[in-house]
Structures are given as C-alpha cells and as structure tokens.
Amino acid sequence: MVTAYDAPSARVATAADVDLILVGDSLAMVVLGYDDTLQVTIEDMAYHTAAVARGEPTAVIVGDLPWLSFHVSVTETVVNAAKLIRAGASSVKLEGGAKRVPMIEAIVAAEIPVMAHVGLTPQSAKVMGGFKIQGREPAAVRQLVDEARQLEAAGCFAVVVEGVPDVVGRLVTEALDIPTIGIGAGPDTDGQVLVYHDIIGLENRFEPRFVRRYDNAFERQVAALTSYAADVRTGAFPSDAETYTASDDLTEALGLYGSTTDGPIGAT
Ligand code: KIV
Secondary structure (H helix, E strand, C coil): EEEECCHHHHHHHHCCCCCCCEECCCHHHHCCCCCCCCCCCHHHHHHHHHHHHHHHCCCCCEEEEECCCCCCCHHHHHHHHHHHHCCCCCCEEECCHHHHHHHHHHHCCCCCCEEEEEEEHHHHHHHCEEECCCCCCHHHHHHHHHHHHHHHHCCCCCCEEECCCCCHHHHHHHHHHCCEEEEECCCCCCCECCCCCHCCCCCCCCCCCCCCCCCHHHHHHHHHHHHHHHHHHHHCCHHHHHHCCCCHHHHHCCCCCCCCCCCCCCCC
16 A cells, blocks of 8 residues: 555556555645644545546545544544545545544444554654654553454454554454554554655655655656756757747748747847
8 A cells, every 4th residue: 555645646556556545644744744644634635535536546545534534423424434435535544443433333334444543643643742653562562452353343444553563563463354554563464555755755854764765756856857947047948849839921920030049039
C-alpha cells in the first residue's frame, strides 16, 4: 500500500502495480504544509479522494477518516465515511483501538469496508506525548494485541500497525486472520505502507528510521526548475521548436516581419 493524494500520484501508483492506495491524512503534512494531521477536514479528504479516483487507479482506494470525523457520534461517523465513498474510495480507514468498535460496526453495517489503524496513531499525538513508538511495555503490547482482535471482530478487513517494535508487528499479525499492514512495525506484517512523498524523496525534511527513500525527487525537481529558470533568463527557452510560428499570411496581414530576428515585432 502507498499513499496518494492526487490524480498524477494515483496514475504512478497504478503504473507501479501497487495493491492499495491510501488517501492518507498525512496529506496535511506532506501536501498542505501543516505540522500535524489534526488540521485536515472530511471535506479536504473527500476533495483529495476524488482527485485520486479521477486518476482511475486499479488499486483499492482507502479513504482516511480525519480527526474529529469519527469521534462525535456514530451517526456522524457513518455520514463522513459515506462522503469518502461518494468521492471515490472503496473503503475507509480510521485510527484507534477498542473504543472505535461502535463506529466500526456502524460503518460496516452501512456496507462500507473498514481498515483499522493501531499502534502509533498520529491523530492521538497530543495524548501520546508526541509521535512516540508504542508497545514498549509487556502490558501495553498485550493490550494492543487484544484491541486489534476486537477490531477484527468488529468487522475490519485489515489493520495498519504503525510505530511499534518488530515483535509487536509480528504478534499482532499472528493474532489476526485479517491482513496487517505495517509502517515502522518491522518485516513480519502481511503488507507494508509508506507515504508517497517519503518513498520518492520529495519530503526530505525528516527521515524517520522506517522510511526507505527510492529517489531524491526534491533535489531532482530543484535541478529541473533551476535549469528552466536559467534558460528563460538567457533566452534559451523557448526555442523555435517550442514556438507556434505565425504563417506568412498572418505575419504579412499584421504588417510584421516574418521573424522576430528580422526586427522588432510591430516594426514596419
Ligand atoms: O495518513 C497516512 O498516510 C497514514 C499512513 C501512514 C498509514 O495513515
């Protein structure tokens, strides 16, 4: 699974043959410039889900329910999940453990597949005291595994396990029949997910341990734009081949020379 937030990244993910696209609320940080994920709304998520869907990906689209879209009431949760489905997602994801069970059951009852998300849940960063690795104590690990089982029993079709030691990723995976998808959870989960901008190196401000960069898109894009700006400044861009040249008839009718190299435009 990879995140994507717009039509071009959905087309890239499709060409790369990924299985699932997550329109993650990480877009708050990697696309919209916020410091955390708490700033994005269900409307933002629907807007970006629709853009991904217009990229016509073959992968399953998972729409991420943002903070406060599934916390107020069960009814509001289902209505918000439906907004992502109507925008083009075929399933939704929500963060949290056992206390999300009533919301998950209601979404599933509305015929919407749900993916859970446990461990380091970024929407809870303020109560977790920051983006901290979870499951460091035996009791916390037992609770995490138990809550993951409850999420499975509530009807989730998969669960993201984020920011836990490798053994915790393995224990959750062994405890469940549904697939686990890890991010910073070691090699033993059934699948893996990374943020698109981290994979391609467009996000280069932070490099968490669990990220593997497969490109340096930031530097390469800077190089491309630097060359473009230099070419514009020197006049090397646009060339004749990149210019719509007027026909002789038009040039003559306008009283212009055939080419700007013959003299200034408008000269008679
Ligand atoms: O929003 C997101 O990108 C996520 C993944 C990191 C799992 O939730």
